[in-house]
Amino acid sequence: MADTLTDLQHWMHRALLRPEEANPQEVDARLTPHPRLSPSGALAIYQQSYRLRIASCMREQFPALCHALGQDLFDDFAAEYVRDCPPESYTLYDLGRRFAGFLDAQRPDRDSQTREVWVDFVIDLARFERDVFVTFDGPGAEDLPPASPATCDADLRLNPSLRVRAYQFPVAQYYLAVRAKAAPTPPPPAPNHTAIVRQDFGTRIVPLRAGHARFLSVMTECTTVALALAELGPGALTPWHDDPGLKTDWLRAGMFVAADAQT
Amino acid sequence: MTTQNGIAALPQLGLGLGLRNVHFEHILTHWPDVDWFEAISENFMDSQGRPRDVIRKVADRYPVVLHGVSLSIGSTDPLDLDYLARLKTLAHEVQPQWVSDHLCWTGVMGLNSHDLLPVPLSDETLAHIVPRIHKVQEVLGRPLILENPSTYVGFKDSTIEEPDFLRALADQTGCGLLLDVNNVYVTCFNADADAMAYLDAFPWDKVVQMHLAGHTDCGTHIIDTHDQPVRPEVWELYATAWQRTGGASTLLEWDGNIPDFDTCHAELLKSRAYMGGAGFQQVLDAAQIAPATGVSNPVSFLVPDVMDAATPADQG
Numbered sequence: 001m002a003d004t005l006t007d008l009q010h011w012m013h014r015a016l017l018r019p020e021e022a023n024p025q026e027v028d029a030r031l032t033p034h035p036r037l038s039p040s041g042a043l044a045i046y047q048q049s050y051r052l053r054i055a056s057c058m059r060e061q062f063p064a065l066c067h068a069l070g071q072d073l074f075d076d077f078a079a080e081y082v083r084d085c086p087p088e089s090y091t092l093y094d095l096g097r098r099f100a101g102f103l104d105a106q107r108p109d110r111d112s113q114t115r116e117v118w119v120d121f122v123i124d125l126a127r128f129e130r131d132v133f134v135t136f137d138g139p140g141a142e143d144l145p146p147a148s149p150a151t152c153d154a155d156l157r158l159n160p161s162l163r164v165r166a167y168q169f170p171v172a173q174y175y176l177a178v179r180a181k182a183a184p185t186p187p188p189p190a191p192n193h194t195a196i197v198r199q200d201f202g203t204r205i206v207p208l209r210a211g212h213a214r215f216l217s218v219m220t221e222c223t224t225v226a227l228a229l230a231e232l233g234p235g236a237l238t239p240w241h242d243d244p245g246l247k248t249d250w251l252r253a254g255m256f257v258a259a260d261a262q263t
Numbered sequence: 264m265t266t267q268n269g270i271a272a273l274p275q276l277g278l279g280l281g282l283r284n285v286h287f288e289h290i291l292t293h294w295p296d297v298d299w300f301e302a303i304s305e306n307f308m309d310s311q312g313r314p315r316d317v318i319r320k321v322a323d324r325y326p327v328v329l330h331g332v333s334l335s336i337g338s339t340d341p342l343d344l345d346y347l348a349r350l351k352t353l354a355h356e357v358q359p360q361w362v363s364d365h366l367c368w369t370g371v372m373g374l375n376s377h378d379l380l381p382v383p384l385s386d387e388t389l390a391h392i393v394p395r396i397h398k399v400q401e402v403l404g405r406p407l408i409l410e411n412p413s414t415y416v417g418f419k420d421s422t423i424e425e426p427d428f429l430r431a432l433a434d435q436t437g438c439g440l441l442l443d444v445n446n447v448y449v450t451c452f453n454a455d456a457d458a459m460a461y462l463d464a465f466p467w468d469k470v471v472q473m474h475l476a477g478h479t480d481c482g483t484h485i486i487d488t489h490d491q492p493v494r495p496e497v498w499e500l501y502a503t504a505w506q507r508t509g510g511a512s513t514l515l516e517w518d519g520n521i522p523d524f525d526t527c528h529a530e531l532l533k534s535r536a537y538m539g540g541a542g543f544q545q546v547l548d549a550a551q552i553a554p555a556t557g558v559s560n561p562v563s564f565l566v567p568d569v570m571d572a573a574t575p576a577d578q579g
C-alpha cells in the first residue's frame with residue numbers, strides 16, 4: 001500500500017492505542033510477513049510493549065494505589081486511563097498527571113446519591129502519590145540558603161518544594177506502610193492536612209493542624225510571614241507564636257529557607 | 264555547516280556504562296573506574312531534584328554522553344522545539360561528548376507512544392528526515408548521532424536497506440551513527456536477515472559509538488529487553504564491529520533487572536575479550552535470565568524515598 005508517511009504513522013499509532021480496532025487486512029497491506037510471524041503478530045509486539053510499558057510506569061508512579069487495588073485491577077485502571085488520556089508529553093514523568101482527575105471523572109458512583117468510601121480513598125491516594133512524585137523532582141531548596149533557629153521571621157521563606165494538602169484519608173501513613181512492605185489494609189476516612197516537602201533531595205511528610213495548614217497555604221501565595229498574616233486578617237499570629245518548638249520542628253523538616261540578601 | 268566540528272573530531276571514549284538510578288549511590292560513593300557514562304537525556308532534562316544533581320556531579324568527573332529517546336526524528340509531527348530547548352540546556356550544563364537519539368518516531372497527532380517505532384526506509388522518509396536532522400543540529404550546534412533501532416515489523420513501503428539508509432542520512436547531514444550491535448542482531452533475526460551482511464553494508468566511517476545489551480528470545484522473535492547479559496551471538500558481532508570501527512566508544516545498556524554496579528561493569532569489561540579479532544573461544548557464559556517485563560524500557564524513575572518528618576503528629 002502506497003501510504004504517505006503521515007498516513008502510515010497515524011494508522012500505526014492508532015493501532016497501538018486501539019489494538020482491537022486494527023483491521024487485519026490493513027495490517028497485511030502495510031506490513032511484510034516474516035517466516036515466523038504474521039504482520040498482525042509483529043504489530044502485536046508493539047501493541048503489547050505499549051501496554052506493558054505504560055502499566056509498569058504507572059505502577060512505579062503509584063505504588064501504594066497499586067497495592068490498594070491489587071496489580072490486575074490497577075493495570076485495568078491504568079489501561080483505561082491511557083485510552084482516555086493517551087500520553088501527550090515527551091516525558092514519562094508526565095504520565096500520571098491526569099490520573100486522579102480521570103479516576104474522579106470515571107467514578108462508578110458518579111450519579112448515585114451516596115458516595116462509595118473506597119472510591120474516595122482511591123482518588124485521595126492517587127492525588128497524594130502524584131504530589132509526592134512531583135515534589136521529588138520539582139523545584140527545591142537545595143541551592144538556597146537554609147533557615148536556622150537564628151533566622152528571624154521576617155527572613156523566613158517557604159521551601160519552593162513545599163505542598164500543603166488536605167486529604168480525606170490518612171494516605172501518607174498508608175503510603176509509608178506500603179513502602180515499608182507492611183501490606184496495610186485501606187484505612188477508614190480521617191480528614192487531615194499534610195505538608196509534603198523536599199530537603200536535601202529527601203521527601204518528607206509533615207502532619208499539620210488545620211490552622212497551620214491555612215497559614216502555610218496563604219504563605220505559599222504571599223511569600224513572607226508578614227504578608228501572610230496581613231492576608232489572614234487582623235489579629236492573626238504565626239502558628240509558632242506560643243509554641244517555639246513548632247518552628248524548630250518545621251525548620252528541621254526543611255519547610256523554610258532564608259531570604260536571599262537581595263530579596 | 265551548522266555543526267562546528269564534524270563527527271571526525273569526536274573522541275574514542277573507551278568502555279562506558281549507562282547511568283542508571285539504582286547505581287547513583289554507588290557511583291557517588293565509590294567513583295568507580297569507568298571510562299565514561301551515557302545518560303538518558305529525558306531522565307535528567309526536566310529534573311530539578313536528585314537526578315539533576317547526580318548528573319552534574321558525574322559530569323564533573325567523567326566524560327558523559329546524552330542519549331535521547333524522545334526526539335522522534337522520523338515523526339511527521341513538527342519537531343518539538345520545547346524539547347530541543349530543554350535538551351540544549353542540559354547539554355550546556357553537562358557538556359556531553361555528543362548527543363544521540365534513534366532513527367525512529369515516537370508518536371504523532373501530539374501523542375507519544377513512548378516507544379521507538381520504526382520508519383519505512385524509503386526515499387520519501389529520507390527526504391522527510393534529512394531537513395529535520397539539519398534543524399536539530401542547527402539548534403543544538405553539534406552533530407546529532409543516530410542509532411539503529413530494534414525493529415519487529417517490516418513495511419511494504421520500505422525500499423532501502425537500513426545500513427544504506429543510515430549512510431544516506433549521514434552523508435546528507437553530517438550526522439554520526441551509533442551502531443547498536445544487539446539491535447542489529449534483533450532486527451536481523453526478526454526480519455530473517457543476515458546480521459553479518461548488515462555489518463558488511465554498514466558505513467563504518469560514520470560510527471561514533473556502539474551499544475551492547477541483552478535481549479530476550481521469544482522463539483518466533485527476539486525482544487530488545489536490556490535486562491540480561493549480552494548474548495554470545497551479539498559478542499560475536501561486536502568483535503567484528505570493534506575491528507571495523509577501529510575501536511569506537513562502546514557502551515553497555517542494562518535497563519531491566521539491573522544488577523549491582525560491579526556486575527554491570529564486569530559485563531562491560533567482557534568486551535575486552537572480543538577486541539583481539541581472534542576466534543571466539545572465549546565466548547562467555549550468558550545464561551538467559553527471565554525477562555523483567557518483556558519490554559524494553561529505557562526510562563526508569565528514581566522512586567521518591569519518602570520519610571515521616573520527625574515532627575509530632577499532632578493533628579487537629
Ligand SMILES: [Fe+2]
Pocket residue numbers: 410443446474516
Ligand atoms: Fe541502544
